[in-house]
Amino acid sequence: DSGVTQTPKHLITATGQRVTLRCSPRSGDLSVYWYQQSLDQGLQFLIQYYNGEERAKGNILERFSAQQFPDLHSELNLSSLELGDSALYFCAIRNDLLSQETQYFGPGTRLLVL
Amino acid sequence: QKEVEQDPGPLSVPEGAIVSLNCTYSNSAFQYFMWYRQYSRKGPELLMYTYSSGNKEDGRFTAQVDKSSKYISLFIRDSQPSDSATYLCASSQGAGGTSYGKLTFGQGTILTVHP
Numbered sequence: 001d002s003g004v005t006q007t008p009k010h011l012i013t014a015t016g017q018r019v020t021l022r023c024s025p026r027s028g029d030l031s032v033y034w035y036q037q038s039l040d041q042g043l044q045f046l047i048q049y050y051n052g053e054e055r056a057k058g059n060i061l062e063r064f065s066a067q068q069f070p071d072l073h074s075e076l077n078l079s080s081l082e083l084g085d086s087a088l089y090f091c092a093i094r095n096d097l098l099s100q101e102t103q104y105f106g107p108g109t110r111l112l113v114l
Numbered sequence: 115q116k117e118v119e120q121d122p123g124p125l126s127v128p129e130g131a132i133v134s135l136n137c138t139y140s141n142s143a144f145q146y147f148m149w150y151r152q153y154s155r156k157g158p159e160l161l162m163y164t165y166s167s168g169n170k171e172d173g174r175f176t177a178q179v180d181k182s183s184k185y186i187s188l189f190i191r192d193s194q195p196s197d198s199a200t201y202l203c204a205s206s207q208g209a210g211g212t213s214y215g216k217l218t219f220g221q222g223t224i225l226t227v228h229p
Contacts, residue, residue, distance in 0.1 A: 056214040105157035
């Protein structure tokens with residue numbers, strides 16, 4: 001158990017809608033990474049936040065945005081949803097205290113766009 | 115071309131077999147290499163972590179990195195049915211520079227160990 005929580009576990013919505021996915025890291029985890037996992041693209045990096053600031057962007061669509069709040073939880077906002085956005089969305093934290101490059105993943109949110 | 119290539123399999127082996135999983139990568143800046151195990155509908159779980167070239171052993175698992183050939187391997191000895199999962203290799207440049215520690219994953223190899 002990574003200690004990272006994600007809500008909701010499952011989300012079913014319609015095309016054109018907007019959803020918010022939440023990630024709660026363990027106490028003291030400053031770095032949060034968001035990844036998308038789909039059958040055709042595999043597991044891909046979307047965006048990273050460190051202590052409230054955006055640090056790096058990957059293959060994140062303009063319709064997607066994220067933020068990290070003062071209590072260090074993070075939210076990934078997906079808007080104008082398309083069928084192709086159906087995927088598993090994971091957040092991961094990096095153990096900054098140990099200065100290791102490993103990341104620990106949450107259980108994910110499964111998004112289905114109908 | 116993907117920065118990290120991994121044969122998706124599927125790979126099916128009998129219980130007790132030695133399993134070899136492999137990845138290749140193209141980015142010379144990668145310094146950190148990881149293997150994750152992912153059970154169906156679960157989050158990836160860190161199995162092994164290696165910095166630069168070399169071997170690392172943990173119980174039945176051995177990770178090898180050869181930076182000269184850009185080759186990453188995971189060996190599982192005495193494989194068990196509970197090892198049945200998808201195995202993902204991942205690489206990172208580290209938290210410095212502009213990559214900020216993001217992980218680049220292979221496609222994952224689906225492994226089934228049958229009794």
